[in-house]
Amino acid sequence: MADKLAAIRYEIALANRILANEGVVDAFGHCTARHPTNPKRYLMSVSRAPELVEPSDIVEFDLDSRPVKKDKRPFYSERVIHGEIYKARPDVMSVCHHHAPSFMPLVITGIDYVPVFHLGAVGGAYPPFWDQRKEFGDTNLLVVKPEEGASLAKRLGNHKMVLMNRHGVTAVGANVRETVFRCIYSAKNAEYQIAAAGAGAVDALSAGEVEQCAAIHTKTTGQARAWEYWSVRLKKAGGMPKGRALSR
Amino acid sequence: MADKLAAIRYEIALANRILANEGVVDAFGHCTARHPTNPKRYLMSVSRAPELVEPSDIVEFDLDSRPVKKDKRPFYSERVIHGEIYKARPDVMSVCHHHAPSFMPLVITGIDYVPVFHLGAVGGAYPPFWDQRKEFGDTNLLVVKPEEGASLAKRLGNHKMVLMNRHGVTAVGANVRETVFRCIYSAKNAEYQIAAAGAGAVDALSAGEVEQCAAIHTKTTGQARAWEYWSVRLKKAGGMPKGRALSR
Amino acid sequence: MADKLAAIRYEIALANRILANEGVVDAFGHCTARHPTNPKRYLMSVSRAPELVEPSDIVEFDLDSRPVKKDKRPFYSERVIHGEIYKARPDVMSVCHHHAPSFMPLVITGIDYVPVFHLGAVGGAYPPFWDQRKEFGDTNLLVVKPEEGASLAKRLGNHKMVLMNRHGVTAVGANVRETVFRCIYSAKNAEYQIAAAGAGAVDALSAGEVEQCAAIHTKTTGQARAWEYWSVRLKKAGGMPKGRALSR
Amino acid sequence: MADKLAAIRYEIALANRILANEGVVDAFGHCTARHPTNPKRYLMSVSRAPELVEPSDIVEFDLDSRPVKKDKRPFYSERVIHGEIYKARPDVMSVCHHHAPSFMPLVITGIDYVPVFHLGAVGGAYPPFWDQRKEFGDTNLLVVKPEEGASLAKRLGNHKMVLMNRHGVTAVGANVRETVFRCIYSAKNAEYQIAAAGAGAVDALSAGEVEQCAAIHTKTTGQARAWEYWSVRLKKAGGMPKGRALSR
Numbered sequence: 001m002a003d004k005l006a007a008i009r010y011e012i013a014l015a016n017r018i019l020a021n022e023g024v025v026d027a028f029g030h031c032t033a034r035h036p037t038n039p040k041r042y043l044m045s046v047s048r049a050p051e052l053v054e055p056s057d058i059v060e061f062d063l064d065s066r067p068v069k070k071d072k073r074p075f076y077s078e079r080v081i082h083g084e085i086y087k088a089r090p091d092v093m094s095v096c097h098h099h100a101p102s103f104m105p106l107v108i109t110g111i112d113y114v115p116v117f118h119l120g121a122v123g124g125a126y127p128p129f130w131d132q133r134k135e136f137g138d139t140n141l142l143v144v145k146p147e148e149g150a151s152l153a154k155r156l157g158n159h160k161m162v163l164m165n166r167h168g169v170t171a172v173g174a175n176v177r178e179t180v181f182r183c184i185y186s187a188k189n190a191e192y193q194i195a196a197a198g199a200g201a202v203d204a205l206s207a208g209e210v211e212q213c214a215a216i217h218t219k220t221t222g223q224a225r226a227w228e229y230w231s232v233r234l235k236k237a238g239g240m241p242k243g244r245a246l247s248r
Numbered sequence: 249m250a251d252k253l254a255a256i257r258y259e260i261a262l263a264n265r266i267l268a269n270e271g272v273v274d275a276f277g278h279c280t281a282r283h284p285t286n287p288k289r290y291l292m293s294v295s296r297a298p299e300l301v302e303p304s305d306i307v308e309f310d311l312d313s314r315p316v317k318k319d320k321r322p323f324y325s326e327r328v329i330h331g332e333i334y335k336a337r338p339d340v341m342s343v344c345h346h347h348a349p350s351f352m353p354l355v356i357t358g359i360d361y362v363p364v365f366h367l368g369a370v371g372g373a374y375p376p377f378w379d380q381r382k383e384f385g386d387t388n389l390l391v392v393k394p395e396e397g398a399s400l401a402k403r404l405g406n407h408k409m410v411l412m413n414r415h416g417v418t419a420v421g422a423n424v425r426e427t428v429f430r431c432i433y434s435a436k437n438a439e440y441q442i443a444a445a446g447a448g449a450v451d452a453l454s455a456g457e458v459e460q461c462a463a464i465h466t467k468t469t470g471q472a473r474a475w476e477y478w479s480v481r482l483k484k485a486g487g488m489p490k491g492r493a494l495s496r
Numbered sequence: 497m498a499d500k501l502a503a504i505r506y507e508i509a510l511a512n513r514i515l516a517n518e519g520v521v522d523a524f525g526h527c528t529a530r531h532p533t534n535p536k537r538y539l540m541s542v543s544r545a546p547e548l549v550e551p552s553d554i555v556e557f558d559l560d561s562r563p564v565k566k567d568k569r570p571f572y573s574e575r576v577i578h579g580e581i582y583k584a585r586p587d588v589m590s591v592c593h594h595h596a597p598s599f600m601p602l603v604i605t606g607i608d609y610v611p612v613f614h615l616g617a618v619g620g621a622y623p624p625f626w627d628q629r630k631e632f633g634d635t636n637l638l639v640v641k642p643e644e645g646a647s648l649a650k651r652l653g654n655h656k657m658v659l660m661n662r663h664g665v666t667a668v669g670a671n672v673r674e675t676v677f678r679c680i681y682s683a684k685n686a687e688y689q690i691a692a693a694g695a696g697a698v699d700a701l702s703a704g705e706v707e708q709c710a711a712i713h714t715k716t717t718g719q720a721r722a723w724e725y726w727s728v729r730l731k732k733a734g735g736m737p738k739g740r741a742l743s744r
Numbered sequence: 745m746a747d748k749l750a751a752i753r754y755e756i757a758l759a760n761r762i763l764a765n766e767g768v769v770d771a772f773g774h775c776t777a778r779h780p781t782n783p784k785r786y787l788m789s790v791s792r793a794p795e796l797v798e799p800s801d802i803v804e805f806d807l808d809s810r811p812v813k814k815d816k817r818p819f820y821s822e823r824v825i826h827g828e829i830y831k832a833r834p835d836v837m838s839v840c841h842h843h844a845p846s847f848m849p850l851v852i853t854g855i856d857y858v859p860v861f862h863l864g865a866v867g868g869a870y871p872p873f874w875d876q877r878k879e880f881g882d883t884n885l886l887v888v889k890p891e892e893g894a895s896l897a898k899r900l901g902n903h904k905m906v907l908m909n910r911h912g913v914t915a916v917g918a919n920v921r922e923t924v925f926r927c928i929y930s931a932k933n934a935e936y937q938i939a940a941a942g943a944g945a946v947d948a949l950s951a952g953e954v955e956q957c958a959a960i961h962t963k964t965t966g967q968a969r970a971w972e973y974w975s976v977r978l979k980k981a982g983g984m985p986k987g988r989a990l991s992r
Contacts (some may be wrong), residue, residue, distance in 0.1 A: 386952030704882030
């Protein structure tokens with residue numbers, strides 16, 4: 001158990017750093033995981049830029065996003081994005097909230113995300129939009145109240161991502177690596193989709209292609225290859241977390 | 249006092265280097281602070297590229313932009329941008345003038361800056377434009393005469409930024425870190441705004457959202473997180489100033 | 497013979513790493529070579545991100561894409577792209593399959609590739625498109641069946657590249673360096689072509705210019721200069737393969 | 745004299761490396777200087793990627809682009825660009841030929857370069873276009889014949905730059921640093937011009953502003969600041985030439 005917990009804390013730190021190194025997150029954004037043995041808990045860093053997260057920064061929260069142990073360090077204010085999704089979606093083992101630059105043209109205009117190349121299928125076709133203003137009026141756009149988190153989770157439904165108007169994206173996965181893979185390749189897809197739309201008529205994947213491409217790219221072979229690649233890139237950039245990966 | 253002064257000189261050097269490392273400034277641009285104990289003075293580097301500024305490069309100027317002590321080193325020619333704003337705006341404790349690439353499509357076309365995501369609210373909605381040509385005819389576009397600086401400061405009014413046609417941007421803040429945060433995230437907003445406008449109809453923040461988002465993002469939590477992140481990135485890039493940060 | 501084989505294995509590893517370092521490939525994509533003495537064989541890495549390929553990862557396959565020796569390591573699933581092209585095109589000594597970002601607007605919209613500057617001529621004018629869906633219906637878009645590879649090879653015909661709708665590009669060459677040169681400069685051409693098309697009417701090279709430009713840029717002088725440059729950049733990035741280049 | 749020559753050879757190597765590090769040139773392109781004491785000679789590297797040029801690579805050519813001393817190393821094929829301009833323009837002391845990515849949309853579409861911000865004025869307003877095809881029909885687009893170089897020099901006239909359709913740019917200056925400054929800031933201007941044109945109506949500098957901006961930015965203060973900045977960036981990137989700068 002202790003080993004499993006140490007392994008997932010390292011994995012979460014590594015995931016946050018990879019997402020930063022690959023340009024998905026900057027000073028803001030967060031990637032979390034459900035507790036490996038207690039499904040009523042999730043694991044999230046204290047308030048730090050993702051690129052700087054260490055395993056020792058990872059704290060345990062209950063699904064109402066309250067810390068399980070007292071901790072004097074500041075927490076992220078948007079914890080309920082994670083807590084409410086873990087509550088609503090038992091299948092979800094990892095959540096990432098981000099503002100990847102290539103997604104911003106979509107969330108600012110409300111243009112639908114559509115897979116335009118095989119790897120973009122991991123984001124799914126036509127993920128829903130959630131506009132905080134519609135239900136909650138003018139806010140500071142941070143998702144901080146439980147009812148805001150619950151509303152977002154409801155809008156996510158059974159999708160893999162939900163796009164948040166004038167804000168960003170929240171994506172989920174069956175494990176940390178799948179979530180990271182989804183965030184990185186959906187961000188590339190968003191980039192290519194907007195670039196292609198500016199050049200001509202977009203030829204999107206068919207529903208059948210989306211299904212088959214998503215299936216193959218959530219298998220472990222491609223994900224293992226990509227994870228090794230992103231880890232080596234992070235290492236070259238001098239960005240590895242302290243400690244070391246434990247067997248999973 | 250000496251410690252306070254040393255601390256702010258280090259902070260200014262660090263700010264200039266962070267702005268360079270994050271792509272807001274290149275060989276040109278400058279970020280300054282009002283003197284910590286004498287509001288009739290401001291602190292600015294001698295003429296050097298922002299990425300190279302050291303604490304020892306920081307010189308004291310009066311609000312007419314004359315050096316307080318004799319100094320043989322060359323000064324920036326656009327000092328009056330800073331002096332005249334500190335004169336007109338007692339609340340302003342830091343000023344940054346820059347030509348961030350993502351702002352150039354706005355200042356070249358006169359398209360208004362509008363916040364399109366929560367963090368972009370720190371730039372405010374519809375900051376004014378100042379066209380040097382309108383009042384001063386053909387010039388070399390550098391703001392070097394006191395009356396040019398005063399005209400710019402007047403146009404800035406109570407805003408957080410003023411856009412300068414065919415030239416760049418000047419932004420202000422309640423302290424150095426707020427100014428840096430404003431410059432970096434307004435530049436991202438400008439990038440996303442133009443990218444979104446090219447893709448479809450821009451869905452800007454409402455007036456209420458701008459107010460609330462700007463309020464939350466000028467608080468210290470997010471700024472502290474971002475400052476740590478930018479500092480670590482700068483350190484990884486081998487770009488820290490000489491000396492060390494002192495307690496503030 | 498052993499030396500020749502060792503040299504080409506190093507060359508393939510280096511080529512994959514250069515293509516990654518120059519942004520043509522990321523976690524996916526692969527560059528291969530025909531066996532230097534046995535034209536019925538080709539050499540390809542086991543399944544790894546191109547940036548991480550070592551000479552020891554290079555495995556020998558027959559033209560039906562079966563490994564010549566037993567090997568427990570996982571292989572790329574799209575081997576038939578290479579095997580079927582080597583089968584159909586005796587003149588081809590190297591093949592690269594990639595999803596370069598700058599090509600994506602073309603393969604997503606079906607806009608033809610046209611050389612718009614002298615170096616872009618190495619990609620040829622109007623390379624064909626291959627749409628897997630037309631012949632094989634909905635698939636996961638990976639080219640894994642022999643008949644899919646054969647169909648792609650047929651569509652390539654005598655061209656230097658074939659564009660794959662909603663997927664990527666496959667390019668060929670008379671040797672590894674020519675293939676790398678073709679991939680890097682055709683990717684730049686695609687970038688410039690789309691950027692230019694967004695700005696005004698594209699003035700493409702004439703058929704005569706394409707022919708003459710392609711001829712001069714597949715000669716060794718320019719290729720040697722570029723190869724040295726890309727190798728030094730890779731070395732600076734800490735990305736050289738293990739072992740060392742052998743005389744060719 | 746020997747010292748002067750050594751200094752200029754170092755300066756040319758440094759200039760080529762800075763231009764590469766700042767993204768103006770890649771494997772191709774070249775920056776040269778007129779001989780410091782013999783105006784009938786110019787100094788150019790042997791055929792190497794600009795990022796790799798060492799002082800020892802710099803060779804002396806007469807204005808007909810023939811090497812003054814026998815040398816077995818390969819030369820650039822486009823030497824006549826430089827030789828013919830030095831012949832036609834006694835005021836020119838340095839020439840740079842490049843294919844900067846941001847210029848490509850202009851040279852591919854024939855859209856005129858116009859200064860859109862103060863620093864872009866160093867490129868001048870409406871520099872001429874030269875289309876090799878008009879006078880010489882289909883070629884490989886390389887400027888290799890004396891009459892091609894002479895035609896280009898004639899088209900340059902008294903301008904600071906000439907844009908070459910479907911090829912690139914050639915810029916000149918009163919010294920190496922001015923030429924480098926012109927290339928880097930005109931490339932930024934081209935980038936901003938195209939980005940702005942995509943967003944709205946471009947508000948170009950007036951003729952008077954161009955004149956005054958160009959005058960101030962070819963003075964030494966700004967150029968010295970920029971040169972120090974680019975040199976430090978190059979040093980951080982591990983790219984300095986061998987040997988050291990000599991007093992000029």
